[in-house]
Amino acid sequence: MCRNQPSFDNHFLQTVHGVCRLPYVVGGVSSADLRLTFNSARGSSLPPLKPIRHTMENGPPTAEIAAQTTASAAGAKPFWSEDIWAIVLGMAMLALAFTAALVWSDDVSGRFSSPGKWSNDPWASMVGKGEVPLWKSSLASLVAISLLAIPAMMLTRRDNKSGAPLRITAGFWTIALLATAAFVMAGQEVVKQYGFEYVLWALVLGLVISNTIGTPAWMRGAVRGELFIKWGLVLLGAEVLIGKLLLLGLPGILVSWFVTPIVLVVTFLFGCHILKIRSPSLVMVVAADMSVCGVSAAIATAAACRAKREELSLAIALSLCFTAVMMVAMPMTLRLAGVNEIVAGAWIGGTIDSTGAVAAAGALMGGEGPDAKERAERAVKIATTVKMIQNILIGAIAFAVSVYWATKYETDADPKQPQTNLGAKQFGAEVWNRFPKFVLGFVGASIIASAIVATGSAGDSLVTASIDGITKNIRGWLFCLAFVCIGLETNFRTLLPALSGGKTVLLYVCGQAFNILLTGLMAYLVFGWLFYDAILSWLPAGTTP
């Protein structure tokens, strides 16, 4: 069932199969553009051929598709794809961040940021409490992004009209304005307290515009959600520090790395084979979002398995809504049940989707009484460390999913027929062509940052200053810009099919129930029994029970 990745293009798109091998030939081309190009084939004398699957991305326009298709039909896939650009931009930004951290030394903090927290006055989000006002450091982040993004968007423009420098610049800064509004909305203390991250509000603002007045044509050249997401993911790779795995040692790894892949695979199989959800990419994004680490995992997995935008949007919205409930209900239930805060911390850390919500839920484990603060700190420490180890898993999951998709789904061959006719060399070449290359940038950034940290305290300080002071803020802006773009390109009507008649919600609920049970079992086994004494000695003095 899951082998055929369905698409609403399928019923009318017919490819000139055998002439050009569409799914990987036109990687980087939007389905809308493909419609324009290939609809003409419907009325032509070409024989009807089997429908292609939906594996197209944003990219060059109709005017360039013909040239690309011709080139690709001859086997020459353009090297400078969006993935390669994302790697170049991400690595350039990382190099600049490391250089800036070296030059500015300890003074790098606060130079780049995003709008902050506020209670009653939205302008407070632009002022902040640091030496540099947040509006200045936010502007600095956007200027840094624009200096790399605008030339890249011009070089990879879809067509000459929308790719005009003035239009791209105006479009970029309009999207940046919406992204700023999304950060301000997310910064309201109540919104922030319940973990409704900026990506949700960026998506909402984009959706509001596209579904009311429509996205203006002059913005089109700058609406490049894919580029922003992949670029942001390469920067996120630098935050995946392999050494952090050792923080909780074996207990943390047992809970995070044993349970998470099992929950991911079981939820995926359940969604595909039991619920029979037609889109495996939707099932994978929901499964990763729910079992790994919420929004960041959903973004990475969606890019790795080339999920549709509305599938990613739905998975994130679903996850944030359930997280808001779970972050209050779970610690409350565990406290009422009298669960030890160490076990509860591990349970919360391995179960609640969003990373920030895990810490907030851990803090609620304190409850009342004279030792409430210590209990809360113990629970927060265990919960955030388990979640951190789970966060690190995002790299392995994204890599595994991209390889699995490249070999299993990104094929134009008949899914019912095993691909035994392909030689090993041909098969390898096919997989390489279909592989989302930005994942290499993501993994590469992680290896580089981890290697620098491993050199010693100077390396650790350099990476920490670069990430905390620069790249994580830039990454946040890139994800925010990406979700504004996704909203600007999404119609409410396309969100409904992604719900699959409520099956997606059912998938999330069943997957999460399994996750809670399995994580609870492992938390008791590992944190409450096998390694309990070791955990106590690991906790800082003054917080042990």
Place this chain on the structure above:
Amino acid sequence: MTNDRVPIHSPGVPTSGIIGLSATVLVIVSVWGWVLPMVGNRPTIRQSIENTQRLGINPAAVFYTDVYEKTKTPQPLWQQQ
């Protein structure tokens, strides 16, 4: 990621679109400008907000590197070792 993109062109903005946008902006301004600040001042919500503030936690963190608001908490919990 892939998608069926909404046609990005607006030959003329329909009146219903302008009304819809204006109404949504009004709702957003009302909720963020009035409702949420009011909700934030309720004792139970205020207490939970102050609790996370005291620990320097950002409940809306996307990744573990975002969890602690370092400007407010000089020593994040995992650096206390």
